[in-house]
Amino acid sequence: MTESIFIALIVLGVIVVCFVISYIDNMWRIYKIKRRLEYNYGRWREVDYSDAVLSVIGEYTAAKDSMIDDITWNDLDMDALFMSIDHTWSFAGEDYLYYLLHVPKVMPEEWEEQEEMITYYQEHEKERIEMQMEFARIGKNHASSVYSYIMDCIRFNTKVPPVHYFSFVFFIFSVVITVISPSEGLGLLILAMVVNVLLYFYKRKELEGSMQALQYFKKLMEGAKSLTKKKLICNPKYHSRVEKDYRHLKKLMGASAYLGPANWDSPSIAEMFLDYIRLVTHIDCIFFYHCMSRLGRNIDIVENMFTTMGFLESMLAVGSLREALPVWCRPEFTDEKMLRIIDAYHPGLKEPVPNSVSVKDGILITGSNASGKSTFLKTIAMNVILAQSLHTCPAKAYCGKWFHVFSSMALKDSLYKGESYYIAEIRALKRVMEPVEEEAVICFVDEVLRGTNTVERIAASTQVLKEFQKKGILCFAATHDIELTYLLEEQYDNYHFQEQVADGEIIFDYLIYDGRATSRNAIQLLEILGYEPEIINGAKAMVEQFLSTGKWN
Known part of the structure; x- marks a missing residue:
């Protein structure tokens, strides 16, 4: 008994240490992001996105009516301008800022309230940084367009494939048998885990991009919840809009909790443990289809959530642009x-x-x-x-x-x-x-x-x-x-x-x-660059003759 207690205490201690390390790591990441926010605001960005990344960012714009066509966009090298002013931290803000530059026709009456928002966050640094932190928690996905994946997937068949239900029931059944009769159930449990893991990797490939997009959308909703809860949206109209859209979609949050993080660059220890549970139960795949079904029934609200959250962060980016410009004016x-x-x-x-x-x-x-x-x-x-x-x-x-x-x-x-x-x-x-x-x-x-x-x-x-x-x-x-x-x-x-x-x-x-x-200066440039005098003099003579006679000789 004493030995069992000792082992239990060791296990408990390891778990506590792991959670403490995870907490400290999370706090350190938040600190670094905050420092980057403070440093980058009001500075000209120096990034160079690949054509593939710009294509992903542009998919939201491609789904809308654009006023600036490709010829004009390329003539003016607007991609370079966009990258220089892209002080956004979430996929929604980045996509919407790119869209705004393609649709330069915001009505004057709309700009009155937007001007108030831009100016407010320029003047209230604490609130701006808090708001940017919430968008930074949402993050970006340059591998694929979250907007396109979500909009495409919610139009597909959202019925859960039977294989995922089978895997879930098979695992639970094997656990129950193992508890009742360990000697007989252990082999069945191992078989269930092996089969479920193999089926998981086989079927998960089909959902990889879509599931990651849904995970990012979950983070967008969490960000919307935080913005309204902390009252960071200074404009009452937009605060009410975000709050209303979140209320309509909040049922999604319960199911989406099983999906895991959108970005596995630095997962927490708890998330790594939960991922093993997903492997053997397929619970994330099951709830993925349930989430998509709910989104499909609220497609207009989903669109509003993308648009409003993207707009809010793009206004923060406009404020940063104004701080970066040596001289600027309101038109x-x-x-x-x-x-x-x-x-x-x-x-x-x-x-x-x-x-x-x-x-x-x-x-x-x-x-x-x-x-x-x-x-x-x-x-x-x-x-x-x-x-x-x-x-x-x-x-x-x-x-x-x-x-x-x-x-x-x-x-x-x-x-x-x-x-x-x-x-x-x-x-x-x-x-x-x-x-x-x-x-x-x-x-x-x-x-x-x-x-x-x-x-x-x-x-x-x-x-x-x-x-x-x-x-x-x-x-x-x-x-x-x-x-x-x-x-x-x-x-x-x-x-x-x-x-x-x-x-x-x-x-x-x-x-x-x-x-x-x-x-x-064409002939002068030839002379400055060291062309032979014969060429220079001959060209000058021809020009003089043409200017006096109107004919070439």
């Missing part, structure tokens, strides 16, 4: 078709040069190679998108109409399989005209129709840009064809970038000026 919107921006800059550049512009009828931008035309177009386009999606502009002031944003700037032949650059380009320009009747459009075109010969390029560009103006499209177009500035001077305002040559170097100030460009 003003008007019903007049115009755009006025003061000291706009590209947020992704280390030493950006601010520029200002006020446009009502569209502009043509000329200038030498590398003078800043393309960067200017991207800067303005990015300001428009950020103004309409995150209500935050990297500029001193912004005022404009709500626009549908298009671009044609960095096309590749591969964008359209089997088609040339020129075909891809004219298709890209054609798409700009299609939605004009429904809403105001702003477009950004770099080197209009560069994929064809000079004569036809000038003729076609003139007519296309005139058509843009007729349809009310506010167009920013950069070109090397100075002829366009004369052919379109009644429809478009002329602006240019310029340079200076000093000590054998071309120096750019990257500032935009009124009027058309009067300088060229």
Whole structure:
């Protein structure tokens, strides 16, 4: 008896030590996450997600109606911008922030309450960190889209396969027999465990992605419960919405407790023990189907839970973005078709040069190679998108109409399989005209129709840009064809970038000026890079003759 008590005390001591170690480990992880939250807030992130990860993040957006198409998104390198401002800690917040950048059309009345939330969490650090901690507990899953898996699975057959019930009953039966008659039941218990484990691994593969998605959704619900219980949501409307959705779905929580953690990178000792129970009973597989059945009956509420929780965290990310920007402003919107921006800059550049512009009828931008035309177009386009999606502009002031944003700037032949650059380009320009009747459009075109010969390029560009103006499209177009500035001077305002040559170097100030460009630097660049004098002099002579006679010799 004494020996039995001694062994029991040892076992109890080991269990206590294990739980203490697990508790300390958990506290240490929470401390490290909190330190990361405090350090990263208001800083420009330096991450580089693979295309596969970005594809997973984008699946929520792909299921919705997007205003920013792939051409514009790629032209502006919006993936790089997203990664730099992605101060989210949960899959829901990350997915929704990505979605917001694709749908820059939040209504002004909605932004009033959203502005209150952004400002509140900027000013209340304690509450913001607590809220971020709850989202960090939810976590991210870059292996697969939680949203897509959940939405797909709840439409499938949620009936539990008989094999899982068989495994559960077989194990319980063998345990009962072992208790009644250990000598006869032990062999049956071992057989039940071996069979159940083999069946578990065989059938679990079919559910791997779906079950992990459900585990993450369980964590999302736990996060929603914590946010409302701790009263961390400062806006009463959103607090009530989250609380209501959680109440509708809380029955899911009882069954989902059997599923285990969503992330096994560092499971607790208790979870590792429970995992062995799942192996021999299949209880997680059984309750997976029950959970999916409940979700299927509440699909609208499931959607609301994703959207609301994602939105709340994305507002925290907007606050972090504002802290990271050296200069920013809240945009003003008007019903007049115009755009006025003061000291706009590209947020992704280390030493950006601010520029200002006020446009009502569209502009043509000329200038030498590398003078800043393309960067200017991207800067303005990015300001428009950020103004309409995150209500935050990297500029001193912004005022404009709500626009549908298009671009044609960095096309590749591969964008359209089997088609040339020129075909891809004219298709890209054609798409700009299609939605004009429904809403105001702003477009950004770099080197209009560069994929064809000079004569036809000038003729076609003139007519296309005139058509843009007729349809009310506010167009920013950069070109090397100075002829366009004369052919379109009644429809478009002329602006240019310029340079200076000093000590054998071309120096750019990257500032935009009124009027058309009067300088060229292509031949100067050849000279600076050491081309033979014969080439330089011959090229200069040909240019002079063409400018005086209008003919090439």
